Amino acid sequence: MKLSCLQKNLNSGLQTVERAIAKNSTLPILDNILLETDRGRLKCSATNLELAVIARVGSKIVKPGRITVPSRIISSLVGSLPNKKIDLEVKGNSLFVSSEGGKSKIKGLPAKDFPLIPTIKEKATMSIGAPVLKRALSQVVSSASVSESRPELSGVFWKVNGQDLRLVATDSYRLAEKKIFLREKQKEFSFILPLKTSNELVRLLTEREGEVSLSVDDNQAKFSFFGVEIISRLLDGSFPDYERIIPGSFKTEAVLNVSSFASNVKLASLFSGRVDEISLKFAKSSRSKFLEVKAASGEIGSQESKLAVNIKKGGSGNISLNHRYLLEGLSNILTDEVMFLMNDGGTPVMFRPYSEARRPKDKDFLYLIMPIRR
Amino acid sequence: MKLSCLQKNLNSGLQTVERAIAKNSTLPILDNILLETDRGRLKCSATNLELAVIARVGSKIVKPGRITVPSRIISSLVGSLPNKKIDLEVKGNSLFVSSEGGKSKIKGLPAKDFPLIPTIKEKATMSIGAPVLKRALSQVVSSASVSESRPELSGVFWKVNGQDLRLVATDSYRLAEKKIFLREKQKEFSFILPLKTSNELVRLLTEREGEVSLSVDDNQAKFSFFGVEIISRLLDGSFPDYERIIPGSFKTEAVLNVSSFASNVKLASLFSGRVDEISLKFAKSSRSKFLEVKAASGEIGSQESKLAVNIKKGGSGNISLNHRYLLEGLSNILTDEVMFLMNDGGTPVMFRPYSEARRPKDKDFLYLIMPIRR
Numbered sequence: 001m002k003l004s005c006l007q008k009n010l011n012s013g014l015q016t017v018e019r020a021i022a023k024n025s026t027l028p029i030l031d032n033i034l035l036e037t038d039r040g041r042l043k044c045s046a047t048n049l050e051l052a053v054i055a056r057v058g059s060k061i062v063k064p065g066r067i068t069v070p071s072r073i074i075s076s077l078v079g080s081l082p083n084k085k086i087d088l089e090v091k092g093n094s095l096f097v098s099s100e101g102g103k104s105k106i107k108g109l110p111a112k113d114f115p116l117i118p119t120i121k122e123k124a125t126m127s128i129g130a131p132v133l134k135r136a137l138s139q140v141v142s143s144a145s146v147s148e149s150r151p152e153l154s155g156v157f158w159k160v161n162g163q164d165l166r167l168v169a170t171d172s173y174r175l176a177e178k179k180i181f182l183r184e185k186q187k188e189f190s191f192i193l194p195l196k197t198s199n200e201l202v203r204l205l206t207e208r209e210g211e212v213s214l215s216v217d218d219n220q221a222k223f224s225f226f227g228v229e230i231i232s233r234l235l236d237g238s239f240p241d242y243e244r245i246i247p248g249s250f251k252t253e254a255v256l257n258v259s260s261f262a263s264n265v266k267l268a269s270l271f272s273g274r275v276d277e278i279s280l281k282f283a284k285s286s287r288s289k290f291l292e293v294k295a296a297s298g299e300i301g302s303q304e305s306k307l308a309v310n311i312k313k314g315g316s317g318n319i320s321l322n323h324r325y326l327l328e329g330l331s332n333i334l335t336d337e338v339m340f341l342m343n344d345g346g347t348p349v350m351f352r353p354y355s356e357a358r359r360p361k362d363k364d365f366l367y368l369i370m371p372i373r374r
Numbered sequence: 375m376k377l378s379c380l381q382k383n384l385n386s387g388l389q390t391v392e393r394a395i396a397k398n399s400t401l402p403i404l405d406n407i408l409l410e411t412d413r414g415r416l417k418c419s420a421t422n423l424e425l426a427v428i429a430r431v432g433s434k435i436v437k438p439g440r441i442t443v444p445s446r447i448i449s450s451l452v453g454s455l456p457n458k459k460i461d462l463e464v465k466g467n468s469l470f471v472s473s474e475g476g477k478s479k480i481k482g483l484p485a486k487d488f489p490l491i492p493t494i495k496e497k498a499t500m501s502i503g504a505p506v507l508k509r510a511l512s513q514v515v516s517s518a519s520v521s522e523s524r525p526e527l528s529g530v531f532w533k534v535n536g537q538d539l540r541l542v543a544t545d546s547y548r549l550a551e552k553k554i555f556l557r558e559k560q561k562e563f564s565f566i567l568p569l570k571t572s573n574e575l576v577r578l579l580t581e582r583e584g585e586v587s588l589s590v591d592d593n594q595a596k597f598s599f600f601g602v603e604i605i606s607r608l609l610d611g612s613f614p615d616y617e618r619i620i621p622g623s624f625k626t627e628a629v630l631n632v633s634s635f636a637s638n639v640k641l642a643s644l645f646s647g648r649v650d651e652i653s654l655k656f657a658k659s660s661r662s663k664f665l666e667v668k669a670a671s672g673e674i675g676s677q678e679s680k681l682a683v684n685i686k687k688g689g690s691g692n693i694s695l696n697h698r699y700l701l702e703g704l705s706n707i708l709t710d711e712v713m714f715l716m717n718d719g720g721t722p723v724m725f726r727p728y729s730e731a732r733r734p735k736d737k738d739f740l741y742l743i744m745p746i747r748r
Contacts, residue, residue, distance in 0.1 A: 073674055076644050080637065094675060101641050102667075102679025263454065267475050270450050293476075300447055301468060305476025 001037055001065025001090040007083045007099065009057045013044045014075045016055040016228055019200060021071050022048035029068060033075075034114045035088070035095070036066030042088075045117060046071060051197050052117045053204070054229040066111035069095050073106050117231055121217035124189045126160070126182065130212050130225055134205035136167055136178040139332040139365055141198045145171035152237030156198045159190040168242055172370075174325040175242055175348075176332065179364035191216055192235035204228060245348060246368065250341035252282065252314035255354050256291065256307060258338045262330045264293040264305045269323040273297030277372050278326070281318035282309070289315055291340075295323075317344045320372040329369065334362035346373050375411055375439025375464040379431050381457045381473065387418045387429040388449045390602055393574060395445050396422035403442060407449075408488045409462070409469070410440030416462075419491060420445060425571050426491045427578070428603040440485035443469050447480050491605055495591035498563045500534070500556065504586050504599055508579035510541055510552040513706040513739055515572045519545035526611030530572045533564040542616055546744075548699045549616060549722075550706065553738035565590055566613055571606035578602060619722060620742065624715035626656065626688035629728050630665065630681060632712045636704045638667040638679045643697040647671030651746050652700070655692035656683070663689055665714075669697075691718045694746040703743065708736035720747050 014033065022030055025048070034045040042059040045052060067090045074095070078086065081101040089096045090108075097104040137156065145153035150172070157168040165180040193201075201223060205212065212225040216234070223230040268278045272295040281292040283306075291309045296302035309315075319342055330338065335353040342349040348368040353360060391407060399405055399422070408419040416433040419426060441464045448469070452460065455475040463470045464482075471478040511530065519527035524546070531542040539554040567575075575597060579586065586599040590608070597604045642652045646669040655666040657680075665683045670676035683689075693716055704712065709727040716723040722744050727736040 070674070073644055077641065077677075080641050080644070082637075102638065102677060104641070104645065104677040105675040107673065107675045263456075264476065267451065267454050267478070270447055270454075271478065299481065300444070301479040301481045303451075303476060303478040 001035070001067060001088065002063040003037060003042060003059045003061045003089075004085055004087045005042060005057050005059040007078060007081050007086050010042070010086055011078050011081075013042070013055040013057040014071075014078055016204060017044045017046040017053040018071045018075050019203070020046040020048055020051050020053040029109050029113050030115075031070055031072070032068035032109055032114070033071045034066065034068045034111055035074075036111060037061050037064040045114075047115055047117060049115060050194065050233045051200065052229075052231045053200065054117070054231070056227045065090050067093070067095050067108045068111055068114050069106045069108040077104055077106070118220055120215045120220050120222045120231070122215045123217045124160075124187065125213065125215045126165075126184065126186055127211045127213045128165070128180065128182070130205050130210045131207050132180060133212050134202055134207070135334075136180055137198055137205075138202045139178050139334070140167045140169040140176040141195070141202060142169075142328050142332070143171060143174055143176040143367075144169035144195050144198070146195070147171070152192060152235060152239055155192040155194045155235045157190065157192050157239040157242075160186045161188045162186065168239070170240070170242060173322065174329065174370065175245070175368040176329070177242070177366050181364075189216070190239070191221060192237070192239055193221060194232060194235055197221075197230065197232035201230060204230065246366070247341075247343060247347050247350070249343075250313070250350065251343050252317060252341065253312040254282070254291070254315060254340045255310040255312060255337050256340055258330055258333050258336060260307055261291075261293075261338065262327060264307050265323055265326055265330070267305060268293045268295035268303050269327070271295040271297055271300050271303040272323055273300060275372075276322045276324055277320050278323045279318055279320045282311075282315050284315075312339075317342065319349060321349065321369055322372060325369045329367040332365070332367065334365075335360055346371060375409070375441060375462065376437040377411060377416060377433045377435045377463075378459055378461045379416060379433040381452060381455045381460050383431045384416070384460055385449075385452045385455075387416070387431040388445075388452055390429040390578060391418045391420040391427040392445045392449050393577070394420040394422055394425050394427040403483050403487050404489075405444055405446070406442035406483055406488070407445045408440065408442045408485055409448075410485060411435050411438040419488075421489055421491060423489060424568065424607045425574065426603075426605045427574065428491070428605075430601045439464050441467070441469050441482045442485055442488050443480045443482040451478055451480070492594055494589045494594050494596045494605070496589045497591045498534075498561065499587065499589045500539075500558070500560055501585045501587050502539070502554065502556070504579050504584045505581045506554060507586050508576055508581065509708075510554055511572055511579075512576045513552050513708075514541045514543040514550040515569070515576060516543075516702050516706070517545060517548055517550040517741075518543040518569050518572070520569070521545070526566060526609060526613055529566040529568045529609045531564065531566050531613040531616075534560045535562045536560065542613070544614070544616060547696065548703065548744065549619070549742040550703070551616070551740050555738075563590070564613070565595060566609035566611070567595060568606060568609055571595075571604065575604060578604070620740070621715075621717060621721050621724070623717075624687070624724065625717050626691060626715065627686040628656070628665070628689060628714045629684040629686060629711050630714055632704055632707050632710060634681055635665075635667075635712065636701060638681050639697055639700055639704070641679060642667050642669035642677050643701070645669040645671055645674050645677040646697055647674060649746075650696045650698055651694050652697045653692055653694045656685075656689050658689075686713075691716065693723060695723070695743055696746060699743045703741040706739070706741065708739075709734055720745060 339354040353362040664680040713728040722742040
């Protein structure tokens with residue numbers, strides 16, 4: 001292999017793929033990035049055997065070939081070089097890098113020992129706008145379970161039906177669902193995308209307009225956009241029938257300012273002690289209605305504050321919630337105001353984006369939290 | 375105690391003192407900040423028994439008094455409140471905080487149990503410009519030893535004589551010395567200021583023009599500036615006679631661009647393996663002289679680059695250095711160019727700020743590194 005490319009392009013390609021590498025791999029070659037010439041470009045691949053990321057870098061190829069080199073070394077080296085031309089050449093099992101920054105020799109491992117990246121049988125394919133998918137996935141991914149006790153919850157559930165795509169994640173204490181409207185009708189299919197893949201997708205998708213194409217078969221999914229490919233195993237197991245737990249109606253519907261609500265919850269959270277519990281209570285003075293946000297801990301002390309609220313329906317009762325779940329939900333409300341829906345007792349409370357504007361910044365998102373029972 | 379003050383001022387006072395608090399203290403009251411009214415202001419104090427920091431906050435005092443409250447709670451609470459008026463009131467062992475952010479009650483501990491902050495006998499006093507001291511101390515402090523094996527090296531040595539103040543730090547592998555010219559003549563005295571106090575001083579001193587007054591006795595030093603006081607124990611033991619190890623003359627004196635030199639050392643450092651060793655060698659082509667920067671590791675590979683150099687004297691030979699010591703030294707050279715001074719063999723190499731300008735950005739700083747012997 002012998003080629004030249006620009007530092008900026010190679011650096012971007014390496015940064016794209018390097019996060020797929022597992023941290024404490026027992027197989028040394030999994031610490032490496034596979035570099036290979038591919039139809040006039042340099043193809044960079046990394047995999048942890050569950051997730052593979054591929055990026056292509058425009059290059060002037062003198063002689064085709066391939067090699068694998070340690071990710072940490074090649075990424076740090078290229079990241080530190082000036083944005084000028086870089087020459088790469090393979091001799092034996094080493095990669096020689098020359099540029100204005102000098103000459104380096106990086107010891108590698110043979111490309112033939114690098115794991116094969118699986119191909120997809122394309123049972124179903126579709127295309128989604130990149131910024132839309134980035135935003136939608138980032139709104140739900142933080143609700144997925146980080147524990148391994150119920151593997152089917154440690155990912156994002158994709159459910160396609162007609163022109164309707166739903167992304168859902170839950171750790172059984174709270175749940176987030178976002179609907180996306182698809183331009184083309186699809187047959188019905190669903191799968192669970194692992195948490196790590198979902199996070200990498202959010203990271204690698206940019207706000208740049210363009211399409212993401214998705215292909216899935218029974219075990220794998222492939223996302224392609226802007227010369228990048230993400231190939232991932234899917235999670236086994238079936239996602240719970242979450243729609244059953246969404247209450248059909250609510251006694252109270254109230255509109256609150258998101259940032260004031262979040263500030264008051266943050267203040268109360270300092271006093272919630274180890275149980276992370278804060279309580280919300282609707283109250284009224286002579287003139288107007290309020291939401292009281294309270295927390296108390298025997299060790300630390302207590303905090304209470306009041307928040308203006310626009311009651312649409314009902315407007316009484318109180319509930320105890322985990323402040324971390326509440327704050328995470330509010331951080332995914334992209335409108336300035338939020339609709340807070342609750343019943344008395346132990347049923348889930350719901351949060352939805354709310355706006356009086358005709359074209360709101362966000363819609364079709366919902367966030368449920370199971371209350372803390374006493 | 376009952377008073378009111380502005381959130382911004384109280385927050386700044388709490389941030390100033392909270393870093394004095396030890397991380398894993400066994401005495402609960404050391405996690406607390408002492409709040410007490412003091413001649414029309416609120417005095418905030420924190421101590422880890424070696425270092426105490428005091429800040430004063432302009433307040434409207436209704437009733438004098440004092441209390442101690444957990445640093446983490448009061449700092450997070452005040453930091454999250456809007457920049458408006460805050461009312462503080464002590465009732466029993468609790469502090470009540472009311473503001474636009476609501477009402478909080480923080481459980482405290484009695485002020486009488488807070489350790490006494492020692493007073494200084496003022497054996498010697500002097501005054502130094504705050505920005506000058508901040509810069510000088512930050513140039514040397516990273517060379518102090520972080521190990522406890524030689525306690526007298528785990529701090530910055532202050533040596534005053536006439537109008538000459540020298541700040542020196544070494545971990546026995548490298549040494550930094552900065553001279554400051556004092557406006558007023560002082561009698562001869564010296565002391566070793568602990569690393570943690572030195573770091574806090576660098577952090578709390580601002581670039582704002584003003585004077586720092588220093589008082590010392592045999593065991594303590596006190597720094598006062600802008601309403602802040604830092605009181606610290608001094609280190610026992612005597613600082614080594616470091617001037618003896620500074621070579622009196624050098625065979626080679628060469629001027630290099632600091633940022634190019636640092637970039638080339640960083641590139642080589644990727645290949646230095648676990649021993650952190652890089653080698654520097656003077657070389658010449660037909661037209662000009664170079665410094666070669668090289669590193670090689672059996673496992674990883676190798677790197678070499680060349681750097682333009684302006685030889686003032688000599689200009690041959692080679693030396694091996696620890697790249698971390700070299701980069702840290704270069705980061706404290708505040709001029710664009712650096713004078714690199716070396717002899718052959720095992721004597722220390724020296725780096726000094728260099729500038730052709732009549733009023734250079736920096737002078738009177740030197741940095742020594744012991745070479746790696748083979």
